[in-house]
Amino acid sequence: NAGVTQTPKFQVLKTGQSMTLQCAQDMNHNSMYWYRQDPGMGLRLIYYSASEGTTDKGEVPNGYNVSRLNKREFSLRLESAAPSQTSVYFCATRGVTGELFFGEGSRLTVL
């Protein structure tokens, strides 16, 4: 039972390159989220998907796009990476009583 799986775990990009972070869950949850975590800033919501087929912007969506491919998968795409997007990215799903289940994180460095 893997829970929430993120790939890749580490990535280094050059400014202007693109990449997609993948997230898959086997918990049969409807809602999925992408957060970024930066020192002193806590967790900030980038995008979320309340259910399959829907996506909505969070606090900091600029520079990102998402796709809810099916109930299991929710990907985050950086079309043209910038140094300000250096961060740790977490995918999460929401359980029936409101708690979140997080992946282990994807550590992205943009040079």
Added chain:
Amino acid sequence: GNSVTQMEGPVTLSEEAFLTINCTYTATGYPSLFWYVQYPGEGLQLLLKATKADDKGSNKGFEATYRKETTSFHLEKGSVQVSDSAVYFCALSLYGGGSNYKLTFGKGTLLTVNP
């Protein structure tokens, strides 16, 4: 809007000391409240939760009581261990209509426990 304020760290304690990490919230409505823990290099894990006023959440020796009158959810542990060293996040979840739940996190408190 909704917000969560938790005490700023870092907090440094000796093993077997008493721990309190303060958390207060503002919310329109009746939120569920959570404490999450993040160990170095890992994602966040749910530590405990409370879904209504006066509920007490507990896990692994940690406790927190949902106090509606003071809008607080302070985390406590009677005797900390070195293995409790981590970052602790207070959070609230509020139903936003349809399938939407608004989740708000505090900025986290780093706890270091020395032997």
